[in-house]
Amino acid sequence: MFPDLLLSVCPRLHGRxxxxxxxxxxxxxxxxxxxxxxxxxxVSMPELKENPFRNRIVEVFSEDGQGNLSFNDFxxxxxxxxxxxxxxxxxxxxxxxxDFNVDNFLCKEDLEKTLNRLTKGELTPEEVNLxxxxxxxxxxxxxxxxxxxxxxxxxxSKAPDFLR
Amino acid sequence: EKVGEEKPExxxxxxxEKLKEEVDERKKLISTLRGKPWPMRKKLExxxxxxxxxxxxxxxxxxxxxxYKVMMLKKWMKFQRDFENFKTACVPWEMKIKxxxxxxxxxxxxxxxxxxxxxxxxxxxFFNLAEKALMGRPYGSMPRKTVPRADEANAMDFAVLWxxxxxxxxxxxxxGYYNSxxxxxxxxxxxxxxxxxxxxxxxxxxxxxVIRTMARNANEDGGGDNNSFNFSWKMFTxxxxxxxxxxxxxxxxxxxxxxxxxxxxxxxxxxxxxNIHLTRFxxxxxxxxxxxxxxxxxxxxxxxxxxxxxxxxxxxxxxxxWERNEVNMVMSLLGMFCPMLFDVxxxxxxxxxxxxxxxxxxxxxxxxxxxxxxxxxxxxxxxNLKREEEEVLKLNMTIWEASLYNGTLxxxxxxPPITVxxxxxxxxxxxxxxxxxxxxxxxxxxxMTTYITLLIGDFLRAVLVxxxxxxxxxxxxxxxxxxxxxxxxxNVLGLIFNQGMIWMxxxxxxxxxxxxxxxxxxxxxxxxxxxxxxxxxQERVFKASGSNNFYMAMLLVILFLSTLPAIxxxxxxxxxFDCGPFSGKSRMFDVIxxxxxxxxxxxxxxxxxxxxxxGLVLPFLLLMVLAIYYLQSTSKSYKQANLExxxxxxxxxxxxxxxxxxxxxxxxxxxxxxxxxxxxxxEHRAHQGKSNHQIPxxxxxxxxxxxxxxxxxxxxxxxxxxxxxxxVPNSQRH
Numbered sequence: 080m081f082p083d084l085l086l087s088v089c090p091r092l093h094g095r096x097x098x099x100x101x102x103x104x105x106x107x108x109x110x111x112x113x114x115x116x117x118x119x120x121x122v123s124m125p126e127l128k129e130n131p132f133r134n135r136i137v138e139v140f141s142e143d144g145q146g147n148l149s150f151n152d153f154x155x156x157x158x159x160x161x162x163x164x165x166x167x168x169x170x171x172x173x174x175x176x177x178d179f180n181v182d183n184f185l186c187k188e189d190l191e192k193t194l195n196r197l198t199k200g201e202l203t204p205e206e207v208n209l210x211x212x213x214x215x216x217x218x219x220x221x222x223x224x225x226x227x228x229x230x231x232x233x234x235x236s237k238a239p240d241f242l243r
Numbered sequence: 244e245k246v247g248e249e250k251p252e253x254x255x256x257x258x259x260e261k262l263k264e265e266v267d268e269r270k271k272l273i274s275t276l277r278g279k280p281w282p283m284r285k286k287l288e289x290x291x292x293x294x295x296x297x298x299x300x301x302x303x304x305x306x307x308x309x310x311y312k313v314m315m316l317k318k319w320m321k322f323q324r325d326f327e328n329f330k331t332a333c334v335p336w337e338m339k340i341k342x343x344x345x346x347x348x349x350x351x352x353x354x355x356x357x358x359x360x361x362x363x364x365x366x367x368x369f370f371n372l373a374e375k376a377l378m379g380r381p382y383g384s385m386p387r388k389t390v391p392r393a394d395e396a397n398a399m400d401f402a403v404l405w406x407x408x409x410x411x412x413x414x415x416x417x418x419g420y421y422n423s424x425x426x427x428x429x430x431x432x433x434x435x436x437x438x439x440x441x442x443x444x445x446x447x448x449x450x451x452x453v454i455r456t457m458a459r460n461a462n463e464d465g466g467g468d469n470n471s472f473n474f475s476w477k478m479f480t481x482x483x484x485x486x487x488x489x490x491x492x493x494x495x496x497x498x499x500x501x502x503x504x505x506x507x508x509x510x511x512x513x514x515x516x517x518n519i520h521l522t523r524f525x526x527x528x529x530x531x532x533x534x535x536x537x538x539x540x541x542x543x544x545x546x547x548x549x550x551x552x553x554x555x556x557x558x559x560x561x562x563x564x565w566e567r568n569e570v571n572m573v574m575s576l577l578g579m580f581c582p583m584l585f586d587v588x589x590x591x592x593x594x595x596x597x598x599x600x601x602x603x604x605x606x607x608x609x610x611x612x613x614x615x616x617x618x619x620x621x622x623x624x625x626x627n628l629k630r631e632e633e634e635v636l637k638l639n640m641t642i643w644e645a646s647l648y649n650g651t652l653x654x655x656x657x658x659p660p661i662t663v664x665x666x667x668x669x670x671x672x673x674x675x676x677x678x679x680x681x682x683x684x685x686x687x688x689x690x691m692t693t694y695i696t697l698l699i700g701d702f703l704r705a706v707l708v709x710x711x712x713x714x715x716x717x718x719x720x721x722x723x724x725x726x727x728x729x730x731x732x733x734n735v736l737g738l739i740f741n742q743g744m745i746w747m748x749x750x751x752x753x754x755x756x757x758x759x760x761x762x763x764x765x766x767x768x769x770x771x772x773x774x775x776x777x778x779x780x781q782e783r784v785f786k787a788s789g790s791n792n793f794y795m796a797m798l799l800v801i802l803f804l805s806t807l808p809a810i811x812x813x814x815x816x817x818x819x820f821d822c823g824p825f826s827g828k829s830r831m832f833d834v835i836x837x838x839x840x841x842x843x844x845x846x847x848x849x850x851x852x853x854x855x856x857x858g859l860v861l862p863f864l865l866l867m868v869l870a871i872y873y874l875q876s877t878s879k880s881y882k883q884a885n886l887e888x889x890x891x892x893x894x895x896x897x898x899x900x901x902x903x904x905x906x907x908x909x910x911x912x913x914x915x916x917x918x919x920x921x922x923x924x925x926e927h928r929a930h931q932g933k934s935n936h937q938i939p940x941x942x943x944x945x946x947x948x949x950x951x952x953x954x955x956x957x958x959x960x961x962x963x964x965x966x967x968x969x970x971v972p973n974s975q976r977h
Contacts, residue, residue, distance in 0.1 A: 129492035130484060151287075159280075160484060171280040177479065193478055198500040206507050213510065214474040222897040231479075238476045 096153050099124070104150075118146030121153075126160075131196040132176055136160075139175045166236075174231050185226035187211055263309075269293050418675040418751045418823045433842075435824040435834045442750045446806050449746065453802060457795045477502060522593060529591045533606055536584060540577045541613045547573045548621035552628070571688035574614055578689075579696060582607050582733065604732060608797065611740050612804065619747075619808050622681060626816065629674040633819060636671050643669055673822035675751050678812075682748025683755060689741065690762050697773055701727050705777035727778055734770075735794055743801040750809050 097104040099120045118137050127133040137146045140156040148156065158164060159172050179189045190211040194202070202210070218226055218234040226234075269289050279286070481499050486492050547569050554562050565572070585606045589599055705726055712720055720726070741759070748755050813832065818825040825831045839848045853859070 125487050129486055129489055131482065131496075162485075168280060173479065190478065194503075197478065197482060197496070198503060199496050201500045202503060206503070209507060209510070210474055210478070210503060214478050217472045218475045220893055220896050222900045234472050234475050235479065237472060238480045 092154055092157060093150065095124070096150055113149065115141075115147040115149045116153075121146070121148055131199075132193075135176045135179065139172060144181070170232050170235050171228075173235065174228050183228070185231060187215065187224070190214055266293055417679040418673070418753070433838065436838050438753075438824045439831065439834050445749065445756075446746070446802075446809075449802055450799075453795060453799050457792055457799065460792045460795060473506060477506060525591045525593070529588050532588050533585060536581060536588075537606075537609055537613055540581060540610060541617050543577070544570070544574060544614055544617045545621060548618065552621075552625060568684075568688065570618070571685050572692075574618065574685070575688055575692035577614060578611065579692065581610050585610075600732065604736060604797075607733075607736055611736075615740075615743070615747075615805075618685075622678060625677065626674045626812075629672045629677060630816075632672045633674075636669065637820065640669060671819055671821045673819045674816075675819060675823050679748060679752030679755075682744065683752050683758070686741070686744055686748070686755070686759065686762070689744070690766075693737070693766070694769065697769060701773050701777045736797075739794065739798050739801055742798070743805040746802060747805040747809055750813070 096116070097106065100116055103116065104114055118134065118141075121137045122128065122133040127136065130136065134146065136156065137148060138144055140152045140159070141148050142152060159168055174185070177189060177193050178185055179192045180186070191207055194207055194210055215224060215226070218230050220230050220233065221227070269292055273289055273293065477499075481502070483495060486495055551566075551570050554566055582603070585603055589603055592599065592602070594602065708720055708726060712718070745755055745759050814830070817829055818827075818831050820826055825834060828834065828837075839851055
């Protein structure tokens with residue numbers, strides 16, 4: 080939908096999208112094709128390759144939740160990851176990214192998965208447990224041992240360098 | 244989309260109005276679209292809606308104005324967007340900075356505002372000298388603008404020029420060149436006044452910029468306790484989404500892991516430090532050693548400056564290059580080697596790395612400051628020397644003038660003025676130009692040292708490590724010396740001190756900021772190249788403080804300390820009698836008095852003299868100090884109140900949650916007991932036989948609900964309203 084608007088405003092992004100699968104992605108969108116690229120292709124992009132949360136990022140921005148991105152979703156993703164995106168927007172998407180089991184709460188398992196991705200499994204299980212409990216204790220305001228969006232937002236808004 | 248698909252022309256006026264309102268609402272929505280997490284499709288729908296109906300609304304005779312307004316608005320927004328893009332494109336080195344940032348953690352953004360800060364004074368003073376160059380009299384027309392006859396022979400020698408003597412000394416670069424004539428040219432440009440005001444204005448502007456940046460940073464900080472969400476922040480904000488380089492990513496993973504392990508250790512350990520006395524002793528020892536170093540370096544500089552004064556008296560030509568540039572080289576070398584020494588000494592102290600870094604930065608700060616102030620004190624001595632020379636010269640001038648007339652003059656007669664070439668008139672030793680020259684030389688030698696250190700310390704080292712590694716016994720890349728790390732804090736400190744020196748010397752060498760801008764450009768390119776080619780990212784990445792205000796605070800202190808000497812000299816020392824825009828006056832700030840008397844109406848001067856009366860100024864200053872004290876104590880109390888409220892919020896929400904859970908349990912148990920105790924319920928279940936738990940007949944009249952236990956966890960958080968089974972009173976049971 081609305082191919083002309085998007086294409087005219089971000090031709091470079093479309094170029095990158097096309098590069099990922101030249102035989103699949105058409106150069107003009109007048110027929111409004113519904114092309115979606117699979118997760119494996121998107122996470123091979125250099126901007127995402129080194130990111131430990133790349134799979135989650137792509138899943139969050141895909142409509143089907145499986146990581147298949149149309150061009151609209153692609154633009155969405157990069158505009159949210161951009162440095163100049165507003166902080167509130169980043170907070171919303173960060174919450175979705177860290178919510179591995181997609182239940183709108185960050186429970187202990189989500190925290191453990193996040194930590195393991197960040198440290199590449201270098202911490203012992205006791206250490207992981209300690210860190211997750213401490214983090215939960217700090218941020219959980221309503222005492223239900225999981226972080227709702229408001230808990231998360233409250234904690235992130237005070238962080239000194241939550242820039243990206 | 245609320246309006247149907249019919250063409251707007253066939254709609255009635257009310258519907259048209261409604262459509263217009265809808266379009267306006269959508270437009271308001273569009274302006275906030277950036278902050279909403281909707282998918283692109285939904286955002287574009289609003290856009291499309293506005294486009295579709297706006298155009299149609301514009302048709303029709305009475306809508307012309309509306310259409311025109313809409314078109315102008317669109318053009319304005321497009322212009323704004325293009326301007327933003329243009330501004331971003333104009334930002335120098337934007338792409339380079341992004342490239343470097345993806346490899347190094349993003350401290351480089353600190354360099355960028357510093358650069359901006361430095362460019363502006365350059366522009367201001369450029370304006371000043373441009374005016375001078377356009378309006379004033381050219382080179383050679385006045386004694387102060389001409390090279391003396393005696394020096395003409397070697398005025399163009401490179402060695403002399405490099406030392407900023409010769410033609411360079413008598414150019415716009417330095418204070419001495421400027422004419423003191425009150426009004427120049429047909430525009431009546433007030434040269435001395437503008438020189439003074441620009442000098443003072445630059446300082447005031449710098450203060451404003453620094454403090455405004457600090458205030459902005461403090462606001463972003465949120466002003467609260469920085470440690471309340473330690474682990475949460477480490478978990479959710481430590482990954483840098485801009486990293487694209489695998490090496491950097493590996494480093495980042497390692498540093499995150501280390502930081503977690505550190506935090507875990509601190510959390511687990513109860514520090515029972517048996518060697519607390521040993522640690523304390525070592526720390527005292529380390530501080531003592533550092534003080535010795537600082538004192539030693541201060542004395543060294545003083546000694547060297549004294550020696551150079553001796554050399555100057557004997558004539559500079561009879562000494563080697565080293566002896567002529569001794570002072571600057573010594574200062575630069577000290578600046579290079581002492582920090583390394585401090586690093587080694589700090590190994591004794593065994594501090595947490597962040598605290599160790601703060602101590603290190605503090606010591607380097609003290610070193611630079613000490614050196615600079617020793618330099619200035621030595622400079623003061625030289626100024627006094629020059630002023631004595633001046634007195635002697637003034638006497639000699641009268642003798643020389645008399646000799647021109649060869650005794651043909653009577654005591655009170657006049658004679659036709661004899662034209663003398665400006666180069667032949669004896670010149671006073673202009674102390675202001677001397678000061679300017681010293682600062683310019685210092686900056687130049689500092690620049691040279693930096694570049695040479697960069698080339699040798701980084702590039703040559705990298706080359707050696709890379710190529711000698713093949714034929715060396717131990718692994719050069721992993722062990723000593725390996726590639727040099729990019730030391731962010733050291734570089735920022737260097738930049739800050741460079742700026743301090745500029746502030747000090749700018750009044751006496753007006754082109755200094757412009758020269759500095761040139762130097763910064765070159766530095767930027769050199770550093771960019773060195774960073775991408777020969778440096779590796781730092782292993783441990785942490786900040787000296789929680790915010791950028793640490794470096795800004797240092798900049799502010801440097802600003803204060805470096806403008807102090809300049810202001811002192813302006814206020815206390817009388818200007819030279821024959822060079823510079825204030826020549827002939829008894830104090831430099833007399834120019835203000837003069838301007839007030841001659842250029843402004845009389846009543847203005849009176850008002851000003853009342854306002855500058857100490858009886859008025861002192862109480863005002865006192866009032867300001869009290870206001871600062873008051874504001875600070877209120878802000879402290881607000882912070883305290885904030886903390887209290889936060890704690891309360893936590894307790895209250897936990898309490899509420901507990902109460903709600905309790906109520907849920909209570910109601911559930913009530914429901915269960917009522918359901919199970921009713922005969923209908925009990926019989927129903929017995930007859931149905933559907934339920935899995937066979938209720939024995941004795942359970943049909945269960946005891947009071949108080950003794951009834953809650954049958955396991957509540958089904959999710961949903962509370963099902965009690966079914967319509969009524970609690971049958973006991974009396975009805977048989």
